[in-house]
Amino acid sequence: MQQTLKSSVQCVGVGLHSGADVTMVINPAGADHGIVFVRTDVTNGDNRIPARWDHVVDTRMCTVVANKNGASVGTIEHLMAALRGCGVDNALIELNGPEIPVMDGSSAPFVALIDSVGTKAQEAPRRAIRVLKEVEVRDGDKVVRLRPSNGAVFGGAIDFNHPSIGHQTYQTRLVNGNFRHDIADARTFGFVQEVEALRAAGLARGGSLDNAIVLNDAGVMNDGGLRFADEFIRHKLLDAIGDLYLAGGPIIGEYDGFKAGHALNNQILHVLFSTPGAWVPVDLFVEYDAMNDGVLSAVPDDARVGSVAIA
Numbered sequence: 439m440q441q442t443l444k445s446s447v448q449c450v451g452v453g454l455h456s457g458a459d460v461t462m463v464i465n466p467a468g469a470d471h472g473i474v475f476v477r478t479d480v481t482n483g484d485n486r487i488p489a490r491w492d493h494v495v496d497t498r499m500c501t502v503v504a505n506k507n508g509a510s511v512g513t514i515e516h517l518m519a520a521l522r523g524c525g526v527d528n529a530l531i532e533l534n535g536p537e538i539p540v541m542d543g544s545s546a547p548f549v550a551l552i553d554s555v556g557t558k559a560q561e562a563p564r565r566a567i568r569v570l571k572e573v574e575v576r577d578g579d580k581v582v583r584l585r586p587s588n589g590a591v592f593g594g595a596i597d598f599n600h601p602s603i604g605h606q607t608y609q610t611r612l613v614n615g616n617f618r619h620d621i622a623d624a625r626t627f628g629f630v631q632e633v634e635a636l637r638a639a640g641l642a643r644g645g646s647l648d649n650a651i652v653l654n655d656a657g658v659m660n661d662g663g664l665r666f667a668d669e670f671i672r673h674k675l676l677d678a679i680g681d682l683y684l685a686g687g688p689i690i691g692e693y694d695g696f697k698a699g700h701a702l703n704n705q706i707l708h709v710l711f712s713t714p715g716a717w718v719p720v721d722l723f724v725e726y727d728a729m730n731d732g733v734l735s736a737v738p739d740d741a742r743v744g745s746v747a748i749a
Contacts, residue, residue, distance in 0.1 A: 439723065440527040440560040442466040447551045451539025454513050454626070455500060457644035460535035464551065467528040469562035472686065473521060475503070475511045479534045483507040489518060491684040491707040497700035501681055512537040515700065516626075519680030520548035522688065523617030526557060527564060543625035543649040545676055549618055563721035569691030571716050575705040580697040582706045587692035589613065592675045594695035600629075602657045602664075606671035612679070612688075621679065623665050624672035627651035630659065678703055685710075690720070 446465045453460055467474070473489035484507040487493060495510065496502035501518075504510035517538050521529065523545065541547035574583045593609030610620050628645065630652055645652075651669065652659045666672055674695070681703035682689050695702065710716050 440469050440562045440564050441525050441557045442468075442471075442528040442560060443526065443552065444556045444558050447555045449539060449541070449547070449551055451541050452644040452649070453535060453537030454540035454543070454644050454649060456512070456535070456537045458535050458537065460533055460537060460539050462539055463532040465530040465532065466558075467530045469528060469560040470565075471528040471530070473518070473526075473529050473531065473683075475514070476530060476532045477509045477511065477534075477536070478532050480507075480509045483509070485509050487511055489514065489684055490686060491704060491711075494684065494704045497704055499700075501677075501684075501700045501704065503684075510536060513540060514538055515677045515680035516540070516543075516545045517548050517680070518683045519617075519676045520545040520552060520622065522679050522683040523612065523615075523622060524549060524552045524557065526552060527687070528560070540626075540644060540649045543627075543651070544673070545617075545622040545624075545680075549622045563723055565687040566720050566722050567685050567687055567689050567691075567710075568718050568720050569689065569710070569716065570718055571713075573706065573709045573713055573716050575702050575709055577702060580699070580702060582693070582695045582698045582702040584689070584706055584710055585692040585694065587690070590688055590690060591692040592678055593693065594671065594675055594678065594698055596671050596674055596697060598670070600653060602653055603670050606668045608668055608671045608675060610675065617679070621672055621676050624669045624676050625649075625651050625665070626673055627653065627670055630654045674698065682707065687719075688722075 443466045446463055448463045450461045475487040477485040484505050487503050487505045487509055489503060493503040494501060495504040500513040501515045502510055502512040503514060569584050569586050572583060572585045590612040595607040597605045628650055647660050658664060678693055678695055681700055685707055
């Protein structure tokens with residue numbers, strides 16, 4: 439069934455790219471509301487922005503959504519990943535600025551916010567998107583694919599010519615709340631030699647060692663080091679989980695990305711939804727599956743067959 443928060447919860451932080459202080463309030467919302475942002479500082483027209491793939495207007499270093507009035511919200515992917523990982527379908531998110539607070543650069547602070555108030559089930563089935571056939575997008579050697587799968591699987595690989603990163607691969611199945619311990623803590627990362635160019639382009643103005651992994655030629659500059667040996671690929675999958683939650687519901691399928699980023703993550707949704715026969719909407723009902731070690735499973739409404747695991 440669909441879920442929302444039990445009550446409102448607030449946080450204050452700095453925007454990673456804008457450098458501006460932002461106050462954010464995540465509010466409960468009714469069934470079938472979806473995830474919607476509200477720019478409380480925008481008073482000259484429509485200030486509501488649906489968190490949807492077809493509202494994405496920029497994918498440089500983060501994902502930005504906007505409405506027809508030009509009101510926008512940036513760096514939404516870490517929050518969207520937390521909402522997906524915690525099973526939140528409906529929320530009204532108020533902000534007094536143009537960007538989600540970066541917090542520590544991961545999804546963990548948002549998971550903690552959601553957990554602090556808890557979630558509640560709603561009297562409506564969860565709406566999901568089942569992938570029926572493989573679709574793919576490419577940009578040079580970068581590639582993202584979506585394939586049919588009996589669950590929500592995210593996997594991928596990265597390859598950086600840097601001693602602290604190199605070639606990393608990882609795959610996770612979003613089931614039984616494992617997003618919290620497998621993915622949520624993985625932080626965004628960047629290279630110190632790129633900071634000047636990024637800031638000249640109006641990006642990374644709020645970035646610091648407190649909210650990102652920063653690397654120089656020798657290695658990781660953060661005093662505490664890494665949270666995972668493969669934190670970099672885990673964060674790339676965190677981004678993918680957040681970006682694909684813009685589909686309007688959880689994806690039942692396998693995501694596979696090589697050197698992927700926000701642009702390809704959004705493009706794969708455009709290709710999926712524009713390809714005849716590539717997907718089908720399904721209504722999911724949460725049930726206890728005693729045959730699967732007590733894992734919660736979701737069953738499509740069509741004769742309630744073909745159990746698929748979700749978070």
